[in-house]
Amino acid sequence: MKTLLPEEYRVRQFRDKDFIEDVDGAIFCVIGNIHPPDRVISYLKYVPGFRGEAVRVKWSRDGKSFSRVLPNYSALGVLKVQEYLKSICSNYVYFDPYMNIEFIAVPREKIAKHFLPELRLGEIISGAKDPLEEHALRLVKTICRESNVDVGSIGITGSILLKIHNLQYSDIDLVTYGRESSVKIREAVKKLLEEESYGFHRPKGDMLKQWAEEIAKIHPLRIDEAVKLYSTKWNRAIFQGRQFSIHPVNTEKEEYGRFKYIPKGIVRIRCQVVDDKDSIFLPCKYIVKNVYFLEGKWVSEIREVVSYEGLYCDIASAGETITVQGKLEEAEDLYYKQKYFRVTVGTFEARGLDYIKPDSWS
Incomplete structure (x- = not known):
C-alpha cells in the first residue's frame, strides 16, 4: 500500500472534518471548506482536563485527559456549545455578514495545531501503534482494494486523528477526498454491506433499534423512519465488530463571500x-x-x-x-x-x- 501522499496534501487550506487545537488546548472540528479570511468555522468538541460541563471523559493523550463538551451531533448540540463558549471566550463566536448568522469561528492567530486526516492515516500505514489503529488500517485496506481508490484519497478523523482514542469505545471515522473517489468508495461500501462481506454489515436487531431510538431523541424522526434511515445508510455501519463512519469531502474550489x-x-x-x-x-x-x-x-x-x-x-x-x-x-x-x-x-x-x-x- 502506497504511504506517500501527494505534495498538494502536505500544505493545504482547512477542510471539512479537519481538527484544530487552540493555544489553550481546546479542540475544534472544522465545518465545511469555506471560511472567513481570518477565522476557521468549527465547533468545540474537546477541552483539556476534567470539566463539570463535560458530557463524558474517556479520551486521553500522553497522560493528558480530555472532556467532551459537545452533547450530541445536532444543530442544538452545537448551539449549546456555542453558548458555553460565548460565555467564556466571546471572540470565538462570530457574526458572518454573508451567512447572516452567528457561529463559532476560531481566530487563526489562536490556532496552535492543524490536524490533517490524510497525514494521520499515513502515520498509521507506516506503523499502527495499537489494536484500534490496526483495525482502522484493515478497514482502509479493504475499502481501497474493493473500490480501486488510492489511499491518498482517504484520511482518518475523530479521536484517532487526535491520538486521544479509547481502545474500547472509539469509532473509526474516515474521510474521503474528491467526488470521483467518494462515489467509487460509496458504491463499493454499499456492495460490501449488502453482501455482508469481510465483516461489513448494517446495524440490525437490538443494535438497529438502539441507533434508531438514540437519533429519534435528538431529531424529529419517528422510530420507524430512523430504522429505515439506518437500514439503508451506507456511511455509518459496522466493520468486524467496530462502528465506522465515512465522510466525503469536496475538493472542488469554493470561495468565501460569493x-x-x-x-x-x-x-x-x-x-x-x-x-x-x-x-x-x-x-x-x-x-x-x-x-x-x-x-x-x-x-x-x-x-x-x-x-x-x-x-x-x-x-x-x-x-x-x-x-x-x-x-x-x-x-x-x-x-x-x-x-x-x-x-x-x-x-x-x-x-x-x-x-x-x-x-x-x-
Whole structure:
C-alpha cells in the first residue's frame, strides 16, 4: 500500500472534518471548506482536563485527559456549545455578514495545531501503534482494494486523528477526498454491506433499534423512519465488530463571500429531487423542482435544499420526492448578480425541528 501522499496534501487550506487545537488546548472540528479570511468555522468538541460541563471523559493523550463538551451531533448540540463558549471566550463566536448568522469561528492567530486526516492515516500505514489503529488500517485496506481508490484519497478523523482514542469505545471515522473517489468508495461500501462481506454489515436487531431510538431523541424522526434511515445508510455501519463512519469531502474550489443569504422564516415543502450529486458532501445539496408549500410563506423559484445536518446526506436520489422543513433563505450570487431561494436544514433558528424525509420512508 502506497504511504506517500501527494505534495498538494502536505500544505493545504482547512477542510471539512479537519481538527484544530487552540493555544489553550481546546479542540475544534472544522465545518465545511469555506471560511472567513481570518477565522476557521468549527465547533468545540474537546477541552483539556476534567470539566463539570463535560458530557463524558474517556479520551486521553500522553497522560493528558480530555472532556467532551459537545452533547450530541445536532444543530442544538452545537448551539449549546456555542453558548458555553460565548460565555467564556466571546471572540470565538462570530457574526458572518454573508451567512447572516452567528457561529463559532476560531481566530487563526489562536490556532496552535492543524490536524490533517490524510497525514494521520499515513502515520498509521507506516506503523499502527495499537489494536484500534490496526483495525482502522484493515478497514482502509479493504475499502481501497474493493473500490480501486488510492489511499491518498482517504484520511482518518475523530479521536484517532487526535491520538486521544479509547481502545474500547472509539469509532473509526474516515474521510474521503474528491467526488470521483467518494462515489467509487460509496458504491463499493454499499456492495460490501449488502453482501455482508469481510465483516461489513448494517446495524440490525437490538443494535438497529438502539441507533434508531438514540437519533429519534435528538431529531424529529419517528422510530420507524430512523430504522429505515439506518437500514439503508451506507456511511455509518459496522466493520468486524467496530462502528465506522465515512465522510466525503469536496475538493472542488469554493470561495468565501460569493453568496449572501437572507433568512425568510421557517417553511415546510414537498419537492422533487432533480440532482443529488452534491448530497454526499457536507453541507449536502439537493437541486429540486415542483415545489409545493405545506407551511410558511410562499415564494417562487426554490432551487435547492441544503443540509448542514449530516444525517440527511445522500438519503434521496434524483427523481425522488422529499418533504422538507427548514429555514427559507434568499440566496444572492454576488458574482453573477442572480437571486433565488433555498431551504436550509440544520440551522439554529429551526430549534431542532427541521428535517428531510424521502417519500420512501412512508
